Structure formats: C-alpha cells, structure tokens
Amino acid sequence: MVKFFTSSITALALSVAFVSAQTPLTGYPPANKVPDVNSPEVQAWLKEIDLTGAPTIPLHKGEPPACPNPPIPDECYWTCEGCAANDITVCGAANTWGLTFDDGPSTDTPKLLDYLKTQKLSATFFLIGSNIIQYPDTVKREIAEGHHLASHTWSHHALTTLTNEQIVAEMKWTEKAVLAATGLRMKYMRPPYGDINNRVRFVLKKLGYIPVDWTGDAFDTNDWQMPTMTESQVIATFTKSLDAYAKGDKSKGFYCLEHDLNSMTVGVAQKLIPLGIARNISIASVAQCEHDAAPYQAGGTSPIPTVSGVTPTATTTAGTSTGTATGSATPSTTGNKSSGAGAVHAGALSVGAVIAAVALMV
Ligand SMILES: [Zn+2]
Secondary structure (H helix, E strand, O other): HHHHHEEEEEEEEHHHHHHOOOOOOOOEEEEEEOOOOHHHHHHHHHHOOOOOOOOOOOOOOOEOOOOOOOOOOOOOOHHHHOOOOOOOOOOOOOOOEEEEEEEEOOOOHHHHHHHHHOOOOOOOEEEEEHOOOHHHHHHHHHHHOOEEEOOOOOOOOHHHHHOHHHHHHHHHHHHHHHHHHHOEEEOOOOOOHHOOHHHHHHHHHHHHOEEOOOOOHHEOOOHHHHOOOOHHHHHHHHHHHHHHHHHHHOOOEOEEEEOOOOHHHHHHHHHHHHHHHHOEEEOHHHHHHHHOOEEEOOOOOOOHHHHOOEOOOOOOOOOOEEEEEEEOOOOOOOOOOOOOOOOOOOOOOOHHHHHHHHHHOO
C-alpha cells in the first residue's frame, strides 16, 4: 500500500513536471469565462465583420438551455428540434467513423495521442481556447502527429445563450490561441452541447467556420458522464451505435461524441476504437471525412495522413458545406434532442489541482 502511494505520488509529481514544462500562452482573457466584448481585441475583430442581418432570435437561458416552448419559428435549433440546417452531421466517407475528441487539451490528452500513434490513426480535436493556452505544446504535438484541429469555443458556454458579439469573442480568442501555437487558422468547429441555431450559424459563417455536430443521440458515447456512467456502460452504448450503423446506409459514415477530458474518457476511447476496427469500419478525421485537403482557413495545410483507406481529395473545394445563415433549413433526421445537453466541461486539471491531489493523498 505504501509502495502504491509512493508510486502514485511519483506519477503525479511527474505529471506536475510535465504540465509545468508547457509554457502557457499569455495575453488572453480569463479561462472558462465568456471574454469581454469591450476589449480592444474583440472590438477590432468586430470591425472586421458585418453582423447586419443576423436573425433576431431571442437568447436562450440556462447552461445548457432549456428548449423553448413553444418552439421559435425558423430558429432551426439542433438540440431541441433536430434541425441541422447545413451543419455537418455525418462523415462524408462511406463506412467511416469520423473520430473526434472534444474539450481538450487536458493532462490526459498525451496518453490518447500515444495510443492513436500506435494505431496510425488521425482524429479531429475540438479544442477549448481556455485549455489551449495552458497546454500549447500538446496542441503542437497534435499537429506534428497528423491530427486535425478545430474549435470548441473559448469557455464552453452554450452559444445560443450568448450575444452575437460574445460568439465572435469566443471564436476569435480560440482561433488566436491555435494560430499562436501552430500558425493554423481553424475552419471547423463544434458547438458546445451541440447548442446551435440559425443566429449562431449566421455569426459562425461570417467568421468562416463550418459547424460539425454529430450523428444524433444514437452516436453519443456518453463518455462525458463517466464515472456516473461506467466504462462497461459506455462500451455497451457504443456497441449499440455500431449495431445501428451496421443496419443502416453505409454510403456515409458517422460522427460520434467522445472527449479527451480525463483519464476515464481517454481510457475508454482505447477500448471503443478496436470495436470499430473489428467491424472493418474506416477511421478518419473530419478533414478526411469531408475530403478536405485544405482543412484550415489559413496557415497552410496540416499533414493529413491517409489512414484506414480514406484518402483526402486535393481538388475538393474547401467550405462547400458551410452552414446556412438563413431560416430556410430543413429538419434533419439525424439531429437529436438531447445529446450532450448535460455535458459538462470540467476543464483541464490545473497544476494547482494536481498539487492539491498530491497533498490530499499524503
Ligand atoms: Zn464539449
């Protein structure tokens, strides 16, 4: 027992050393809070875009928000109505699992990267700006190892609850952080909780972002509910997802919801991926799924390795599936009412928290 504690403390101390080795990016807003829209940076960004004509949909309330009753006409609210407009909800490649991880980087992301490297797999990481500035080296490593970076906002607040200007602040600060770490300006994003409507889509399109939701309730692994949800329950949930996919149309692939949030979600990912491989399903990043050889708005093209039989098409025009900005969307049959609605962003474990954990154990 003593030996166990000693080795655990050593491991945690090493974690502290690893975390400390990353030099945080400075000059950014407070973590996990909606950035101030009156800052000089946000004011300058707002001058670059024209928000005239944005749909006048009232802001929702709650985190995540409750569904409006009665529904708001022409809102096209994905989480409540299953209305996806032109959001991406399925992987564009046949028989392919679009592998995505949200809410990182965290202290456990490197373990996931180690695993993906052994499997020669490329994933899309939907990054939270507040975490990027803490772990910029992890973000650099993701690029170096052929993964695809996309945005998951600065503070992980439900975007339908924020003003247009706050959405700009959330997106642009996150974009700036990735640009600072990698030189790449992101092009794809996933709304926290899948919380997106036509007003949010309008602002995102002005900023050049393509929303990527996921393939509905049936493809939420519920890993974010761990440890309330056990590992075996997550595996059973995903097995049902694969069963449902096996019975349906395989001319398109699917996106499911996973997180590199903590050791539990990173651990279960390493058990889910072999289940897909065993069924001969190809595994790919969003860039690969969408055959997008230019998966960034600027800064060059990150290496997109050809894996599991999915080949990016160099001639594909980037951004052809940009989300609509108007209310003319058609309801999606693959949307969902509640996937991720209760998801929480625990954020990355800070150095202080690790030290506190060590102190508690001692
Ligand atoms: Zn999230």
